[in-house]
Amino acid sequence: MNMGIKNPVVKLIFFAILVIWSISVLYPLLWTLLDALKNNEQFFLNAPWALPDFPLLWSNFSYVWNKYHFDQYFINSIVVTGGSTLLGLLLSATTAYALARYKFKGSNGLYLLYISSMMVPFILALIPLFFLMDSMNLINTKIGLIFVYTSSVIAFGVFVLVGFFKSLPKELEEAAVIDGASHYGTFFRVMLPLSQPGLITVGIVNVLNIWNEYIVGTILINDPTQYTLPIEIGIMQAEMQYRTEWGPLFAALLMTIVPVLIVYIIFQKKIASGITAGAVK
Numbered sequence: 488m489n490m491g492i493k494n495p496v497v498k499l500i501f502f503a504i505l506v507i508w509s510i511s512v513l514y515p516l517l518w519t520l521l522d523a524l525k526n527n528e529q530f531f532l533n534a535p536w537a538l539p540d541f542p543l544l545w546s547n548f549s550y551v552w553n554k555y556h557f558d559q560y561f562i563n564s565i566v567v568t569g570g571s572t573l574l575g576l577l578l579s580a581t582t583a584y585a586l587a588r589y590k591f592k593g594s595n596g597l598y599l600l601y602i603s604s605m606m607v608p609f610i611l612a613l614i615p616l617f618f619l620m621d622s623m624n625l626i627n628t629k630i631g632l633i634f635v636y637t638s639s640v641i642a643f644g645v646f647v648l649v650g651f652f653k654s655l656p657k658e659l660e661e662a663a664v665i666d667g668a669s670h671y672g673t674f675f676r677v678m679l680p681l682s683q684p685g686l687i688t689v690g691i692v693n694v695l696n697i698w699n700e701y702i703v704g705t706i707l708i709n710d711p712t713q714y715t716l717p718i719e720i721g722i723m724q725a726e727m728q729y730r731t732e733w734g735p736l737f738a739a740l741l742m743t744i745v746p747v748l749i750v751y752i753i754f755q756k757k758i759a760s761g762i763t764a765g766a767v768k
């Protein structure tokens with residue numbers, strides 16, 4: 488750990504703070520795993536934070552996967568999250584590139600409009616959004632969720648990528664034009680590949696937000712075949728608290744958390760580098 492601090496006492500204090508912070512973050516995950524391996528008897532007879540008895544009930548995971556058709560909800564979440572993220576990246580990148588590299592009348596006002604939209608709580612638009620989607624026959628469809636989630640992430644993508652595109656040397660575009668590249672060729676062949684750290688940053692943040700989104704999904708989806716994982720988890724929580732199936736419920740929560748946790752662990756350095764690069768002009 489190198490933070491540029493030479494005083495060993497200060498280093499030790501910082502290290503202790505980081506250890507305590509790490510424990511506070513990891514403990515809920517460990518507690519979820521331990522509770523996912525218990526039966527109902529252990530929940531009621533032992534303390535909630537007690538270790539599970541042997542044999543460990545790994546069958547809770549298969550029980551949830553088979554009885555509650557988790558494979559279908561995983562596919563729905565992957566389709567919705569992947570489609571929204573890719574479409575959002577495309578629209579954010581093209582918009583940010585135009586605002587960052589081309590000066591036209593109203594460009595600053597348009598950029599401020601995108602940024603200001605991030606300050607409006609999305610929940611305020613739920614009622615008009617429902618009627619709009621209903622008029623387009625997009626209720627209870629994955630494509631409808633993709634359109635809504637895409638529109639909700641564009642502003643953040645523009646905010647990050649505008650600063651990133653401004654940090655790229657102007658000479659790269661000039662060299663591409665001299666070589667005969669069009670505006671589209673310059674963007675897709677030169678500038679877009681160079682913006683990979685920024686794209687990864689925006690993409691991972693969008694994946695985390697969309698994968699865990701619950702409120703909009705419950706408003707626009709009431710067909711069980713179209714549920715995403717957060718919607719199904721909410722329904723399972725309402726059912727299992729009366730059937731006292733706490734072990735399977737924690738198993739379902741863990742199966743929902745692990746995929747995005749793995750994605751974040753793999754790309755965490757890319758996220759940090761992308762944000763740093765986009766902040767430097």
